[in-house]
Amino acid sequence: MTGGPYPFDEFEARGFCVVPASRPDVLDGLRSHIWSVAMRLVGVPAADADSDLNGLHRHVPGGDEATRFRLALTKAMSEGYDVGATVFNAFEGYLSRLVGTDVLSQRIPNVVFQPPGDPHPTELHRDAPANSPYEVVVWLPLVDCFGTKSMYVLDRTATADALEAYRRNPGDRSGFQSLLEERSVQMSVPYGSALLFWSALFHGSVVNREPESRISLNTRFKNLFAPLGMKDPFRYFSILHTTPLTRMGMRFQQDEA
Ligand SMILES: O=C(O)CCC(=O)C(=O)O
Numbered sequence: 285m286t287g288g289p290y291p292f293d294e295f296e297a298r299g300f301c302v303v304p305a306s307r308p309d310v311l312d313g314l315r316s317h318i319w320s321v322a323m324r325l326v327g328v329p330a331a332d333a334d335s336d337l338n339g340l341h342r343h344v345p346g347g348d349e350a351t352r353f354r355l356a357l358t359k360a361m362s363e364g365y366d367v368g369a370t371v372f373n374a375f376e377g378y379l380s381r382l383v384g385t386d387v388l389s390q391r392i393p394n395v396v397f398q399p400p401g402d403p404h405p406t407e408l409h410r411d412a413p414a415n416s417p418y419e420v421v422v423w424l425p426l427v428d429c430f431g432t433k434s435m436y437v438l439d440r441t442a443t444a445d446a447l448e449a450y451r452r453n454p455g456d457r458s459g460f461q462s463l464l465e466e467r468s469v470q471m472s473v474p475y476g477s478a479l480l481f482w483s484a485l486f487h488g489s490v491v492n493r494e495p496e497s498r499i500s501l502n503t504r505f506k507n508l509f510a511p512l513g514m515k516d517p518f519r520y521f522s523i524l525h526t527t528p529l530t531r532m533g534m535r536f537q538q539d540e541a
């Protein structure tokens with residue numbers, strides 16, 4: 285395996301870990317692709333990936349324009365290019381050991397764009413149970429993300445404590461808010477690495493107080509045979525990898541079952 289020792293223990297204990305790409309060249313290719321699509325959309329010639337992406341707010345300051353840009357980029361980056369497969373390749377050393385060899389990949393990865401001061405950060409939420417608890421989320425920054433420019437998570441224990449506190453006293457908003465403030469961990473993820481987190485963790489973001497834009501992807505992988513969430517699996521996911529035996533079994537089911 286490439287990418288060094290797997291932080292499995294950390295992933296299982298806390299529900300997340302930050303890992304460097306096992307194929308940095310593949311990640312660089314993906315970022316170049318998205319960078320050039322983004323510059324085409326804003327109508328500005330590409331100069332330097334880091335400063336162009338960090339400075340996107342100079343062309344897309346925020347509000348509805350930022351939403352339109354995010355949606356246009358989400359669509360355009362996936363036209364004729366399999367972003368999910370490329371993310372999987374870049375981090376395969378880690379991901380295949382988490383989800384196995386028969387892999388479903390989210391069809392269209394999400395883009396998040398947070399210009400400085402944008403008043404619409406990501407509200408606190410969990411992806412599962414709407415998504416399957418057998419999914420791993422790959423949160424992939426295209427620029428260095430730290431402090432308020434990044435995202436926070438509650439680890440497994442803090443997530444369980446927050447759920448318990450809410451069940452015990454659903455009306456106690458200020459108690460819940462202080463638990464959140466005490467127990468959330470702000471992620472530091474440099475470009476070149478990704479945050480891998482379990483779909484059932486609470487997570488969210490705050491207003492980006494850095495003078496730079498945040499642009500990141502998030503996408504999901506799960507084993508083809510793992511239990512589903514509530515989303516229609518074949519609308520949301522497509523098959524990325526199967527073993528020869530799985531292909532034979534699927535063919536058998538099609539032809540003989
Ligand atoms: O990047 C963000 O602010 C939120 C991302 C998110 O909710 C996710 O990756 O599931």
Ligand SMILES: [Fe+2]
Nearest residue numbers: 409410411487
């Ligand atoms: Fe989420």
